Amino acid sequence: MTARTVLRKEWRLLRADRALRIALGLFGVLLVYALANGVVWTRFQERNIESAQTQNVERAAGFAEELAHIEAGGEPASQFADPRSPFVMGGSSGSHTATLEPGPLSVLAVGQSDLLPYYYDVNIYTNESTLQQNGEVENPVNLMAGRFDLTFVVVYLLPLLVLALSFNVLSAERERGTLALTLSQPVRVRSIVAAKLAFRAMLAVGLVLAVAVVGLLATGGAGSPGRMLLWCGAVVAYALFWFALAAWVNTLRRTSAWNATVLVGAWLVLVVVLPAAINIAADLLHPLPSRVEMITVQREASNEAVNSRSELLARYLEDHPEMAEGVVADDPGFGALSWAATDAVNQQVEVVTAEHDARRAEQIRLVRRYRYLSPALLAQDVIIDAAGTGDARYAHFRDQVRVFAEEWREFFVPAILADEQMTASVLPQVPTYRAVEEDPGDAARRTAAPLTVLGGLVLLVGMGAGVGLGRVRGAD
């Protein structure tokens, strides 16, 4: 009896099983729907990024037009938004929006991208607290539910399909009485179970990968083969873990019903209970520093920095040019003074936030160790990191925005301090944000450890199953 015979027999068996056919079909439909959801969400982000970039260009063009008009002897349209002032051109009305393209495999994994900002308006007032604030408009109910994306289908539902396909891979033969018959032939149990599981694995994993790859190619997102490989590796390892677990449980020589109960129990513990329990344990053991505290301290810091002068005087004047009327002319150093106040605030806020961030990073580092407790957590972590929708890529983006904001300030602040006026000739030199995508190797390095552990788990459980199968005799 060759592997081909087993495969052919398996194919006939599966075709005959109506429930499995329905399950597979339903799974396929869910995969496609999840992919469609990912595509819709990715397109939505892309449209927003595009419109932000258009607005960047339009703002610059508007300034150019107005400056040309002024140079030709005209009056500024509004004396309160005179682009010649560096406070205007570099301020909030002249903001440049820095954007982060959706992750390379964002259609496959929404990940954290619905929670973390992917664009920031950068101007001279951008500081740590603006990086953390984003006026949230998404429906919290939807955020709570999470998205129905391919990652959800893979992490939660794929194991169930795997278990449905393999919980009775051996026990059914025994219950039907065909095991003794099969083993009367010169063939080993191990090879038969391996062939059967290989067939089912190809079916289940093949379905997922096919939908993912086709979806990616169809949406033009195949530009990152390294990430794609990581994504596939995580999916395959995760699915194999469940196959190995099912094989191992089958070697315990219990009934199919017992196998089913235990395997569903394992799914429940590893996918639902353990992650939820870890989250609550993490809260208790490594509480994140309170944001409430940080906000208040930031505010206090700002207040102290400007107690003698008006708080954020520059911004205040931008909002209220009518109040500044006469002041700027009478007092040439006014711009520099008010910038000094703003700068003092930024410095304070930076100190407070850096401290808070350091504490937070430490706690998160500790919490992230717990992901090794559940293959579901490991798989999700690798999958969203590979897709570029994990926390790391967004942190990388924020770092770049910080650098860009610094560059922006360095461009406008000297003019503010020197009380200079901006002209049309500086417009082409105004910094623009150029995203530097993180090196794909970074994602590979970050996911190396979890992926190795996941692979190790597969080997371990698979070996356990192999040893157990070696002991199975036809007379059992």
Place this chain on the structure above:
Amino acid sequence: MLGRLYPRAANVGLRNTLLVSRRQIGTMRDDRYVLFLLALVVSLGVVSVLGARHHTASEAEQRARYQALVERQWAEQPDRHPHRVIHYGFLVFREEAPLAFFDPGVGPYAGTSLFLEGHRQNAASFGDARHATGMLRFGRLTPATVLGLLLPLLVVAAGFASVSGERERGTLRLLLAQGATPGQIMGGKVLGIGALALAAALPIGLVTATFAAVGGEGQTSVTRLLALAAGYVAYLTGWVLLTVWVSSRRASSRAALVQLVAIWVALCVAAPRLGASLAATLHPIPSRAQFTAQVEEAQRGVGDSHNPDDPFFSALRDEYLARYEVDSVEELPINWGGVVSREGEEVTSRINEEQRQELLAAHRRQDGVLAWFGLLSPYLAARDLSMAAAGTGTEAVEAFRAQAEAHRYDIIQRLNDLHVHEIRYENDRAQRIARQEWTRFPVFQPNSPSLRRALTDRPQSLTALGLWIVVPLAGLGLGRRQLPRVGVDGSGS
């Protein structure tokens, strides 16, 4: 034997039902797997109460402390120009409902702090979830998830073989032969499994009630606790009925288990996300940038309070000049700058609020889709009602926002009135309001929406929970005559 056990039980039907329920309890007590699951669910429930209680208590303590600090900072401001105070602003923190430790609801996904200042309506920022890791997307173990997600599985594990097991062992025929009717058998099974569910839920409920009482919220908490208890009892009753129904319809216990687990996965795991993604597709929400652009667009149409040459404000100036019968704003007995600021605030606030309401209406349309989806998934309905009873639903978040906005408007206009009446137009900026004035401002005291409101706003969820009991009950009732025949002629295998 029956006569000895229940000598005074006049009603034979009740006697038989109780007998079957005792039998079911006995079976479950001998099942180590069920006992293990019971212990697991109870301990997870109790641990989650303790953990969540600790978490929310420290958060609440922090918020209260910093709210007090912000209020003190406000009151201790030096002599200031009122417009300076408008930009100094005020910070409010959303207080979680007393029962948030039981069911945090949408709390972690909504902003917790809101900066109130002139000219703009900020959105609440700093939702908890945005500052955690991706692991949080698996959900945090809360007492509500233990009751809503895990307890149904305990019910399934304990009851999937309740009728089909008797059938497989051949004892079902015996019971029927002894004179128990199918209705009595199934009733007894329901009672037995229900007793187990109660045994699991009761400790969790008691710990919750104890902590709620320690929190000292008094009357409101008792009604909310009762509403929560009623909701979960109804939800779990539905699961018990469904389990017995499916078990009675299936020839083999294995088939019953597979079907029940599939139902659980569909209703409790897949449905919430499917519903949310369907709602998001049907009623898309603008991005933050689009929303900001919409607001700015709407503002542009009406007038710019910072541009004294704006047509809206020149009309206003003419009106004031005519009313006071003077020729220039300098001659007005009140401060024209303050008037501009006050009128401008009114206009911008109105527009902001209109735009915000439009956005919220889109949220409500999404919630509406989810509410209808709840008719298919009792878990969604139960979760919805649980949030309502705990006071952690979207309406609580929205009530906070609306009250904070009302407070903001009130404070800003009081400051503008000070500007109009207490500050002279001439040499406006150099003048100050004495510091004593700041302590006379009202303190922000938000109220959470009433339980009655929260529940009456959820007719679909209430209906869904009702149907969740009625449908399996009807199934049991209609199917009881077939009970002896299932599995005999190959049906239900």
